[in-house]
Amino acid sequence: MSNRNAVPAEKRSRRALIDSLKQDGPQDAASLARRLGVSAMxxxxxxxxLEAEGLVTHEAEARPAGPKKTGRPAKLWALTPAADRFFPDGHADFTVGLINSMKQVFGPEGLDKLLQLRAxxxxxxxxxxxxxxxxxxxxxxxxxxxxxxxxxxxxVQKANGGYLLIENHCPVCSAAAACTGLCNMELEVFRKSLGRGFKVERSDHILAGARRCAYLVTRKD
Known part of the structure; x- marks a missing residue:
């Protein structure tokens, strides 16, 4: 009886390719084909x-010194930072745990001082x-x-007599959920970075259920 929940062979090959590039570093297509037991094509x-998705990149393999060789140099393929999402990452749990520990050691006021220094x-x-x-x-x-x-x-997009600064991803979302001061700090940093001549208001907030964070920036009258 077939297993409907089995991972398709194509997806298994794709994942095996990603794992091989992670574990063994940059490789050409022929080397990857031999490792995975599939065709080079x-x-x-x-x-x-994967390149179209921004998950891998390539560069020409450096040729050894010596007699001039013919033919194109092989492409060495490597993962981009965007491929990190395929691998376990404990930084979010670590950061949240660190924030909670700082609250216990320094108290709310001490944590605020640290955030102000960071800002x-x-x-x-x-x-x-x-x-x-x-x-x-x-x-x-x-x-x-x-x-x-x-x-x-x-x-950045034009909007409502000003401009929207849009952030489509929040790499510190778990930490921000554990420490709302991070979001308040972010807003204050934008205001101070732009200066007194501009008004900055948050119009969308991921932690409030929006798909993104967005800030409306206008000139003060």
Whole structure:
């Protein structure tokens, strides 16, 4: 009797390919095919699909010194950071546990002081890049680039006489749920980074059930 819950062979091969790249590092398609016991053509199709999803990348294999060789250098495929989601990650539980421990050791006031220090450092770092920009759109774009590098998948859109700074992902959501001061700090950091001439209001909040966090930024009258 067939098992309807069995994982399809194609998905098993795809996962085995990801695991091999994680465990053994960058490899070419031929090496992966030998390891997995499938055809090189099947491996290449998986790799191109994974590349389209942003999960793998490739670079040309460095050729050894010596006589000039003919033919194209092999592509060495490697996982991107986006593939980390396929592997166990205990950082969220660790962070939440650390926050709870800090509450016990330092108390609410002590934790607030730590958050204020972090906010001060973050604001200084953001302003170092944003202050160089000549206009609000460029300042926000610089901020979005910083936040994207930090894992927030940020973007900027025009809206309601101003601009929306949108964060499509929250890499610290578990920590923010355990410590609401993190979200308050984030809002304050944005306000201080932009300066007194601008108003920043949160319009969407992941912790309130929205699919994203969004901030409406307008000029003050």
């Amino acid at each position: 099947a491996v290449r199709q998986h790799l191109y699909d 001060k450092e973050q604001t200084a770092s953001y302003r170092a890049r944003m202050d160089k920009q000549p206009s609000l759109p460029k300042k926000l774009q610089a901020l979005a680039e910083i936040r994207t590098a930090e894992g927030y998948m940020a973007e």
